[in-house]
Amino acid sequence: MVQPENTSDHGNELHLTVPTMSDMFVHFLFGSKKYESALICFVNAVLSDVFRKPIKTVTVRNPFSVQMFLQDKTTMLDIVAEDENSRLLDIEIQIVNHRYFEERTLYYWAKLYASQLTKSESYKTLKPVVSIILTDFQVFKELDSLHTTFHITSNDDKRVLLTDHFEMHFLRVPERIDDQTPMDVSPSLKCWLTFFGYPKKTTEAMMLEVANSDAGVQAAEDAYGDFMQTPEYCQISVLRDKIQRDRISQLETRWEEGREEGREEGLIAGEAKGKAQVLVKILDRQLGPIPAELKTKILQMTDGVELDRLTDIALSTTSLEQFNENFR
Numbered sequence: 061m062v063q064p065e066n067t068s069d070h071g072n073e074l075h076l077t078v079p080t081m082s083d084m085f086v087h088f089l090f091g092s093k094k095y096e097s098a099l100i101c102f103v104n105a106v107l108s109d110v111f112r113k114p115i116k117t118v119t120v121r122n123p124f125s126v127q128m129f130l131q132d133k134t135t136m137l138d139i140v141a142e143d144e145n146s147r148l149l150d151i152e153i154q155i156v157n158h159r160y161f162e163e164r165t166l167y168y169w170a171k172l173y174a175s176q177l178t179k180s181e182s183y184k185t186l187k188p189v190v191s192i193i194l195t196d197f198q199v200f201k202e203l204d205s206l207h208t209t210f211h212i213t214s215n216d217d218k219r220v221l222l223t224d225h226f227e228m229h230f231l232r233v234p235e236r237i238d239d240q241t242p243m244d245v246s247p248s249l250k251c252w253l254t255f256f257g258y259p260k261k262t263t264e265a266m267m268l269e270v271a272n273s274d275a276g277v278q279a280a281e282d283a284y285g286d287f288m289q290t291p292e293y294c295q296i297s298v299l300r301d302k303i304q305r306d307r308i309s310q311l312e313t314r315w316e317e318g319r320e321e322g323r324e325e326g327l328i329a330g331e332a333k334g335k336a337q338v339l340v341k342i343l344d345r346q347l348g349p350i351p352a353e354l355k356t357k358i359l360q361m362t363d364g365v366e367l368d369r370l371t372d373i374a375l376s377t378t379s380l381e382q383f384n385e386n387f388r
Contacts, residue, residue, distance in 0.1 A: 076294040079155075080258045080284060081196060081233070083137060084129050084297040086153050089283045090139045091124035098283060099141065101276020103149060105248040106192055106229050110209050115143040129296055140172065148172060148189045155196040159372045165193055167386075169228060188225040194256060195232050206232050206253060207245050237261045251277045333359070335367040342374045343383065350380065354387075 078085055090099040096118060104114040121140040122128075128137065139151040150172055158164065173189045193199075200208060208230045212222040231249075234241055237257045243250045251270035255277050258267050271281040287293050336359050343350045343358075361367055370387065377383045 076291075076298050077259055078288065078294050078297045079260060079301075080256050080280075081153055081155055081194070082297045082301060083153050084293065084300060085284065085287050086151075087129075087137055087139055088124050088287050088293065089280055090141075090151060091120050091122065092283070093120075093123070095279055095283045096120075098276050098279035099139075101248070101274070101279070102252055103141075103143075103151075103192070105246065105252050105276065106207070106231065109207055109246045109249045110229075115147075115149075117144045118142065118149070126293065126296070129300065138168070146187045148176070148187060150189060150191045152191065152193045154193060157195075157197045157199070158376070160369065161199060163369075165191065165228065169226070173225070186225060188227065191228045193228070193230050195230065198232055199230050205244055206234060207249065233257045233261060235261070237266065248274055248276070252280075255280055332362045332364045332367060335364055335371065336361050339367055339371050339374060342371060343380075346374060346377065347380050347383070354380075354384075357387075 080086075089095055090102070099120070100115060100118050103118070107114055118141045121142060122137070139149075141149045141151070143149060150169065152165070152168070154161070169189055169191045173186070176186050177183070210226075210228045210230075211224075212226050214220040214222070231253065233253050233256050234243065237254055243253065245253065251274040254262050254266055254270045258264070267281065271278045340350070340355055340358055343354075358367075358370075370383075373383060373386045
């Protein structure tokens with residue numbers, strides 16, 4: 061394992077270790093032309109695990125650029141690629157669970173699917189979108205599998221698909237990875253999950269072992285070495301990780317505060333009205349004074365569940381435009 065050279069900070073050595081699930085490293089790995097083979101191998105490891113046809117070539121639509129990470133230090137960036145059949149591939153890394161996480165993944169799948177059409181284009185030009193979501197936590201408590209795949213099927217016969225355009229894969233890095241860890245996935249996908257467990261769940265020795273047994277993971281290991289030899293990348297990645305974790309902590313605190321305010325005001329003015337007032341306060345605090353028209357619409361809402369959904373969005377949004385996209 062190649063580590064970056066130590067740097068000095070007021071005479072103290074600073075040693076940076078970037079997790080392989082860092083979104084910046086993953087974008088460097090899968091978004092760099094040099095490591096295109098790693099992206100193809102990873103996607104095929106996922107597809108072959110559920111007996112799907114492998115891809116041959118891939119073109120990344122949003123290739124790696126350090127500038128995109130310097131300009132936006134909070135947003136987790138997906139990798140969007142296209143295979144030889146124009147099928148879109150959306151690869152997302154998520155290390156922290158969020159409320160409505162499943163709905164969020166569906167929303168971003170739909171957004172990418174809809175982005176294929178302009179007003180003048182026909183529906184027949186639409187191509188399938190395959191989402192691959194790699195998480196550090198268990199999304200579905202009812203399922204123990206490390207790889208869960210979703211399609212839209214008939215209740216009467218699961219073999220009948222509404223369309224083959226929808227396909228969503230959830231991958232989970234297990235809590236602990238060693239020789240005794242059961243993994244109900246193919247050998248190649250097991251190697252990838254082991255790779256993405258470093259350094260929290262996977263040792264350096266295990267990293268080297270899986271790299272030696274899988275050509276795709278070997279390419280990923282080479283990419284990690286190159287990344288770690290670039291101090292600027294390491295520093296930006298560690299800073300992004302800290303900012304994102306601090307922000308998540310702040311959002312959780314604000315959520316609890318908002319829920320408490322909603323309970324107090326709900327007792328006085330009714331549950332929905334109290335939630336609406338809290339939502340307006342959060343938006344004002346996050347984005348500055350909101351337009352009067354939007355404020356009026358929110359205060360007139362009576363659906364408590366929808367207000368809860370919008371409050372979650374408000375706590376994590378970075379712009380009024382982003383919030384309005386979710387306001388229906």
